[in-house]
Amino acid sequence: MTEGSIEVVYRVRTTQEALAARTEALLLEQTVELPRAALRSTFARERLVGRVLGTLEVGPGDYRVTLAQPELAVAGDPAQLLNVLFGNCSLQPDVLLEDLRLPPGLVTILGGPRFGIAGIRRLLGIQGRALTCSVLKPVGLSVAETGSLCRTLASSGLDIVKDDHGQADPSFCPFGARVRACLDATLDAAQGTGRRTLYVPNVTGTPKTVAEQVRVARDLGVQAIMVSPMLIGLPLLAELAGGIGMPILAHPAFGGSLRISPQALLGRLFPLFGADAVIYPNFGGRFSFSRDECGAIAGALRAPQGPTLPAFPVPAGGMRMENLQEVLGFYGRDTVLLVGGSLLDAPDAATLSARSRQLVEAAASHSYRP
Amino acid sequence: MTEGSIEVVYRVRTTQEALAARTEALLLEQTVELPRAALRSTFARERLVGRVLGTLEVGPGDYRVTLAQPELAVAGDPAQLLNVLFGNCSLQPDVLLEDLRLPPGLVTILGGPRFGIAGIRRLLGIQGRALTCSVLKPVGLSVAETGSLCRTLASSGLDIVKDDHGQADPSFCPFGARVRACLDATLDAAQGTGRRTLYVPNVTGTPKTVAEQVRVARDLGVQAIMVSPMLIGLPLLAELAGGIGMPILAHPAFGGSLRISPQALLGRLFPLFGADAVIYPNFGGRFSFSRDECGAIAGALRAPQGPTLPAFPVPAGGMRMENLQEVLGFYGRDTVLLVGGSLLDAPDAATLSARSRQLVEAAASHSYRP
Numbered sequence: 001m002t003e004g005s006i007e008v009v010y011r012v013r014t015t016q017e018a019l020a021a022r023t024e025a026l027l028l029e030q031t032v033e034l035p036r037a038a039l040r041s042t043f044a045r046e047r048l049v050g051r052v053l054g055t056l057e058v059g060p061g062d063y064r065v066t067l068a069q070p071e072l073a074v075a076g077d078p079a080q081l082l083n084v085l086f087g088n089c090s091l092q093p094d095v096l097l098e099d100l101r102l103p104p105g106l107v108t109i110l111g112g113p114r115f116g117i118a119g120i121r122r123l124l125g126i127q128g129r130a131l132t133c134s135v136l137k138p139v140g141l142s143v144a145e146t147g148s149l150c151r152t153l154a155s156s157g158l159d160i161v162k163d164d165h166g167q168a169d170p171s172f173c174p175f176g177a178r179v180r181a182c183l184d185a186t187l188d189a190a191q192g193t194g195r196r197t198l199y200v201p202n203v204t205g206t207p208k209t210v211a212e213q214v215r216v217a218r219d220l221g222v223q224a225i226m227v228s229p230m231l232i233g234l235p236l237l238a239e240l241a242g243g244i245g246m247p248i249l250a251h252p253a254f255g256g257s258l259r260i261s262p263q264a265l266l267g268r269l270f271p272l273f274g275a276d277a278v279i280y281p282n283f284g285g286r287f288s289f290s291r292d293e294c295g296a297i298a299g300a301l302r303a304p305q306g307p308t309l310p311a312f313p314v315p316a317g318g319m320r321m322e323n324l325q326e327v328l329g330f331y332g333r334d335t336v337l338l339v340g341g342s343l344l345d346a347p348d349a350a351t352l353s354a355r356s357r358q359l360v361e362a363a364a365s366h367s368y369r370p
Numbered sequence: 371m372t373e374g375s376i377e378v379v380y381r382v383r384t385t386q387e388a389l390a391a392r393t394e395a396l397l398l399e400q401t402v403e404l405p406r407a408a409l410r411s412t413f414a415r416e417r418l419v420g421r422v423l424g425t426l427e428v429g430p431g432d433y434r435v436t437l438a439q440p441e442l443a444v445a446g447d448p449a450q451l452l453n454v455l456f457g458n459c460s461l462q463p464d465v466l467l468e469d470l471r472l473p474p475g476l477v478t479i480l481g482g483p484r485f486g487i488a489g490i491r492r493l494l495g496i497q498g499r500a501l502t503c504s505v506l507k508p509v510g511l512s513v514a515e516t517g518s519l520c521r522t523l524a525s526s527g528l529d530i531v532k533d534d535h536g537q538a539d540p541s542f543c544p545f546g547a548r549v550r551a552c553l554d555a556t557l558d559a560a561q562g563t564g565r566r567t568l569y570v571p572n573v574t575g576t577p578k579t580v581a582e583q584v585r586v587a588r589d590l591g592v593q594a595i596m597v598s599p600m601l602i603g604l605p606l607l608a609e610l611a612g613g614i615g616m617p618i619l620a621h622p623a624f625g626g627s628l629r630i631s632p633q634a635l636l637g638r639l640f641p642l643f644g645a646d647a648v649i650y651p652n653f654g655g656r657f658s659f660s661r662d663e664c665g666a667i668a669g670a671l672r673a674p675q676g677p678t679l680p681a682f683p684v685p686a687g688g689m690r691m692e693n694l695q696e697v698l699g700f701y702g703r704d705t706v707l708l709v710g711g712s713l714l715d716a717p718d719a720a721t722l723s724a725r726s727r728q729l730v731e732a733a734a735s736h737s738y739r740p
Contacts, residue, residue, distance in 0.1 A: 025656065029656075030536075031508075031509060031510075031536065032507065032508035032509055033507055033509070033534060033710075033711075034507060034508045035711070035715060037715065038508075038711070038714055038715035039508055039510075041508065041510050041511050041512075041515060043510050043511075043542065044508045044509065044510025044511060045510075047510060047542075048508065072540065072542075073509065073536070073540075075538040075539055075540035075541070077574065077575045077576075077579065078576055079538070079575050079579075079601040080538040080575070082601050083536055083574070083601055083623050084536070086626065087535070087536065087598070087623035087624050088623055088657075090600075090624050090625055090626035091622060091625055091626070091651055091657050091658070092656075092658060137402065137404060138401075138402035138403060138404045138408075138418065139402055139403070139414065139418055139443065140401075140402060140411050140414025140415075140417060140418035141411050142413070145411060164403060165453065166400075166401065166403060166443070166453055166454070166457065168444075168447045168449070168450040169445055170442065171445070172413065172417075172442075204447065204450055204453075205447045205450070206447075206449065206606060206608055206609040207577035207609060208609055209449075209605075228453065231449040231450075231452050231453055231457065231603075231605070232449050232605060233577075233601075233602055233605065233606055235575060235577070235579075235601070235602060236576060236577055236606070238576055239576040239577060239578055252461060253457035253458055253460070253461075254452050254453065254456055254457050254460050255461055256456065256460035256626065256630070286399075287458075287461050288461070288462060288463050340403075341403075341404055341405070341408065344404060344408055345404065345405060345408035
C-alpha cells in the first residue's frame with residue numbers, strides 16, 4: 001500500500017529557541033498524542049508519526065510550520081481529517097491552521113464539489129459572465145411576504161435567490177410552505193423574464209432534520225440547496241454532497257475563522273467537503289476580510305489542488321450599486337455576486353426592483369477580462 | 371404564546387464612542403441581519419429583534435455586552451441556536467462569545483445531559499469519590515494491542531477506559547473488532563477486580579457512519595460512548611443524546627475555543643446539547659486554560675442554569691502522580707480524572723499497572739470536602 005501524506009501549514013507563535021520542540025510537540029499532538037519516547041508500538045512510531053517539512057520565520061516570533069501527516073491517520077473519514085488538521089491544537093492559542101494540501105486519494109474520498117462552476121453554469125444556462133444573487137430576508141417575513149419578495153427579485157432577472165442562512169423551519173414561515181411559495185414565485189416571474197431564477201432554500205438542523213428538509217425540497221422541485229457547514233457539521237456536508245445530486249451553496253456562519261485562515265476553511269475545506277459555491281464576507285463590508293484574503297479565497301475555490309472541480313466564489317457584503325463594476329473587475333466572470341442589504345434596504349418594491357435590475361445589468365454588461 | 375429570551379454575553383473590543391452603534395449592529399446581525407430602518411415587516415421588527423440588556427466596560431476598549439435575543443428566532447432548532455449565538459459574528463474579530471443563558475423551553479427542547487453525574491454514578495455503582503479514567507493510545511495500536519492495554523488499565527481498577535478521540539475506524543484497528551476486544555478485556559479484568567471497568571469507544575464520522583458505529587457498539591454491549599461534538603457537529607450530539615439511551619462523553623477537539631469562551635462552549639453548550647461528561651484540558655498541562663477557567667468550566671457543568679441535569683467535568687492533562695491529591699482537592703468528588711500521558715509513558719506494563727493503581731488509590735483515599 002502506498003500512502004500519501006497530508007501537508008498541513010500552521011502559523012505558530014514561539015521563539016527560535018523553542019521552535020524545534022514546539023514543532024515536534026505539534027506534530028505528535030495531532031496523531032499519536034504521546035511523546036516519541038512513549039511510543040512503544042513500532043507501527044505507531046513508523047506509520048502514524050508524520051514529519052516536519054519545514055519551518056520559516058515569517059516575522060518576529062511568528063513561524064510558518066509545514067508538516068506532513070500520514071494519510072493513514074485519517075482512516076478515510078471526513079471528521080477524522082478535521083481532527084488531524086486542527087483537533088487538539090485548535091485549543092492551543094499559539095497555533096493557527098493556515099493551509100492544507102491533501103493527497104489525491106483523500107481528495108477522491110471526500111469528493112469535492114460535485115457540480116462546481118461548470119455544473120452550476122449548466123444548470124442555469126449562463127456562460128461568460130458573473131452570476132447575480134440576492135437573499136430573502138429579514139427572518140420574520142411570513143410565507144406570503146417571502147414569496148412576494150422572491151417574486152420581486154426574480155422578476156428583476158437575478159440568477160439566484162436564496163434563503164437567509166438564519167431561516168430555519170419557524171412556525172411563522174415553515175420550511176415546506178416557504179419553499180413552495182418561492183418556487184411558485186420564480187415560476188411566475190419566469191413568465192415575464194423568460195428565464196427561471198434558481199431558488200436556493202436554506203437547509204439546517206440536526207442530521208435528521210436536514211435529511212427531511214432535503215427530501216421535502218427535492219419533492220417540491222428544488223434544484224440546489226444552501227447549508228452552513230459549521231452549523232450543521234462539516235462531515236454532514238460531505239455526506240450531503242455525496243448523496244443529494246444537487247449543487248450545494250455553503251455559508252460561513254459559525255466559522256469563527258480567525259483560528260483557521262479563511263483561505264484554508266472557506267477556500268479549501270468547504271469545497272473539499274463538497275460545496276459547489278462558497279459564500280464569504282467580501283472586503284469593504286461589515287466583516288474583516290481584506291482584499292487579499294478575498295482574492296486568496298476566490299483563487300483557492302477556482303483552482304483546487306487535487307483532482308476536483310472548481311467551485312464558485314460567492315462574495316457577499318460590501319457591494320453597493322456604485323462599486324459593482326469595480327467588484328466585477330476584481331473577481332471576473334467566475335463569480336456569484338451576492339447582494340443583500342444594499343438591495344433590501346430599498347424603501348419600496350419599485351426601488352428594490354430597480355436596484356436588482358441594475359445589478360443584473362452590471363453583471364451582463366461588464367467587460368470581463370479575457 | 372409567551373416567548374422567552376436568550377441571554378447572550380459577548381466581549382466586544384470597541385471604543386466608548388462606537389459602543390452603542392457596535393452593539394446595535396451586533397444585535398441585528400444575529401437575527402434579522404438588516405439595519406433597523408430596512409425592516410419593513412412589523413413582525414420582524416417587533417418579534418425578531420432582540421434588545422440590549424447592558425454594556426459594561428471591563429477594561430480599556432474591552433466591553434461586556436449582554437443581549438436578549440428572541441427565542442422565536444431559534445425556531446426550536448439546535449443548529450439555528452448556534453447561528454443566533456455566534457453565526458455571522460464569529461467572523462467578526464472584535465467579538466467573542468462569553469456566556470449564554472437559555473429560557474427553560476429551549477433547554478427542554480435541547481434536553482441537556484440525559485444521564486449526567488447521577489446517571490453515570492448509577493451506571494458505575496460508585497458514590498462519594500472522584501472517578502478515574504484513562505485512554506487507549508497511541509493511535510496505531512492493533513486490535514490485540516489495544517485490547518491488551520485496555521486489560522492492563524482495567525485490571526488496575528480504573529473506573530473508565532476510553533478510546534483516544536483520534537481513533538476512528540482505521541484498517542489497522544477496525545471499530546467493531548476494537549470494541550469487542552476492549553469489552554472482552556474489561557470482562558476478563560473484572561474477574562480479578564470484582565468490578566467491571568466502563569469501556570467508552572470513540573464514535574466519529576459523518577452522521578451515517580456515527581449511526582452505524584452506535585448500532586455496532588450497542589449490539590456488542592457498550593454502555594457509553596465518546597464523541598467530539600465540534601468534529602461531528604454539535605447538532606448531531608443533540609440528536610444522539612435524544613436517541614441512544616447511553617451516557618455521552620464529549621471531547622473538545624476542533625473546539626478552537628478562543629473565540630468562544632471555554633466556559634460557554636464546554637461548560638454550557640456541550641451539556642445543553644446532551645453531553646453527560648465533558649473532557650477539557652486541565653490547567654498545568656500542554657494547553658492554555660487557566661486554573662480559574664477550569665474552575666469555571668467545572669462549575670458550569672455541575673450547576674446548570676436551566677431545568678437540566680448536572681454533568682461530570684473531566685479534566686485531562688496536567689496531572690502527574692505527584693499532584694493528584696492537589697487536583698482532587700481542587701475539583702472534589704464530582705469529577706472524572708482523566709490521566710493519559712502520565713500513565714502511558716510508563717516504560718513497561720508493570721509500571722503502567724502500578725501507576726494506574728496509584729491513580730485509583732488516590733481517588734479512593736482522598737479526603738473529599740463535605
